Amino acid sequence: MKQPRYRGRFAPSPTGPLHFGSLVTALASWLEARTAGGDWLVRIEDLDPLREPPEATGQILHSLDCHGLFPDEPIRFQSKRHGAYQAAIAQLLESGKAYRCRCSRKQLQAHGGRHPNHCRNGTTGVGNEPFAIRFALQDETSHWHDQLLGPQQQQVHAEIDDPVILRKEGFYAYQLAVVVDDIDQGITHIVRGSDLLDMTAQQQQIYRALGAQPPHWLHIPVILNDQGQKLSKQTHAPALDDTRPAENLVQALQALGQNPPPELAARGVDAILAWGRANWQRQAIPLTSRQARGITPGTHTRSDH
Template sequence: MADHSYRGRFAPSPTGPLHFGSLVTALASYVEAKCHQGQWLVRIEDLDPLRESPQATEQILHSLTCHGLIPDEPVRFQSRRHDAYQNAITTLLDKGLAYRCACSRKQLQQHQGRHPERCRDGKSQPGDRPFAVRFALGDEVSHWHDELLGEQIQKVTAELDDPVILRKEGFYAYQLAVVVDDIDQGITDVVRGSDLLEMTAQQQQIYRALGATPPRWLHIPVILNARGQKLSKQNHAPALDDRQPASNLVRALEALGQQPPTGLRHATVQGILDWSVEHWRRQAIPLTSR
């Protein structure tokens, strides 16, 4: 059934070129959007200059173009959105839904995740010390429906699970930026790897704290390397060979359980994408990583 209000996105971090695991996620999010006659956006999550490669953004966008994955709106760069993130932090601090925290990791570990300086209570101020800003979670057993995995139950505990939304180094954190941009861009559906599943309940609370309804989520299994590790730049996943996009797309469809016909490897990139949209079966996506 067509849903013209559907807005999805693919949001890679530019820590290296696109690899096969990222292509699988990009393709799944693209086809889901097109199946609903919706829009598909690309957002570059370039908020951590210490981890980013100067060439990675250009490489990622080139790979997406080679594979026919063209966004319906101009690419968004989070590095240009600092004012929006700071405004959200100010709002949360003013509402008492965030707090400044100068505790070190060692201190938190020694106190089983509790803040020895009672940061949440505002009893201690960082002064001249470096501090992070954390979102103040409420105790909650969150019930929500994943579009692939079905009913989910996640428990979050106030203080122990409070996520950082501004790091001590001054960088805005993923947990905040992803929510602020999804709200601003009107994202209704998020297709992402199952390695991010455990963050969902926390993000739901941040959405609500900023006055927004959380999107629908669909978590697909991550692709593993020969050692059983998540295929990632950190684990030295090889870059996609942009000279063979048709073969890459067919392999991605196979990883997503779509059983493309053998002859599809000889089709054009657009022909493969058209086949993908026409024959997409969400229920065929594997439930576990492989």
């Protein structure tokens, strides 16, 4: 049976400019797609306007351009996809695979994750109270093969682990939107940070509930700061310096265990990416997180991915 064409993507949230950890993920996903002869897409996950500075999307796209990481199709913006997410929620509610929940986080914590308002079985209406919509997980011991980490197993607990797919404030949640768009765009392979590994089993159930096969997964180690924390907005990760893309790319290749030659940084972005494509070895990616050594500090900025 013929395998579908490889389709991968990089999907940052525009909570700030890209940082070095974001570049490592973007480069790994780009190299995986290129060496497979497939497509590489960029999706802006702009679902939460309260956390998204207006300039962030432009900064992200500028950084990708400066580093020679150009997508094969037009950029997708999740802020323009609300109709698709609402249709998916309607489908899940109709099939009994989602439910309205008016429980507060405090109430759920007090009851060990169980719903004191019996939201999942629908015996208590929501009335005029604000409510979220949650996906109804099934108890499952989930097994899959990660293309870097090997065989994986996660236990999923119905009700206790049920993820929010529409927040009480009316914002669509990551867990829903990412799956809806991956299905719509025909994404076959996902390269992302290992900090998202714990979401995989839940997301696989959402794929199946929407009638799709889950993609192949490759979780790479996250990049850490000097204090051993993941580079992120919360840990004040410095923004990428777009004036030194060649140096950034070589450092990203080093972080991915690819051992580029010392003279490569002097040859420019195109040559570095060409070397990366010709010499990409997935099995050389380290299995554990590492610190971002030698990264120019830059200005402390807000960034998530």
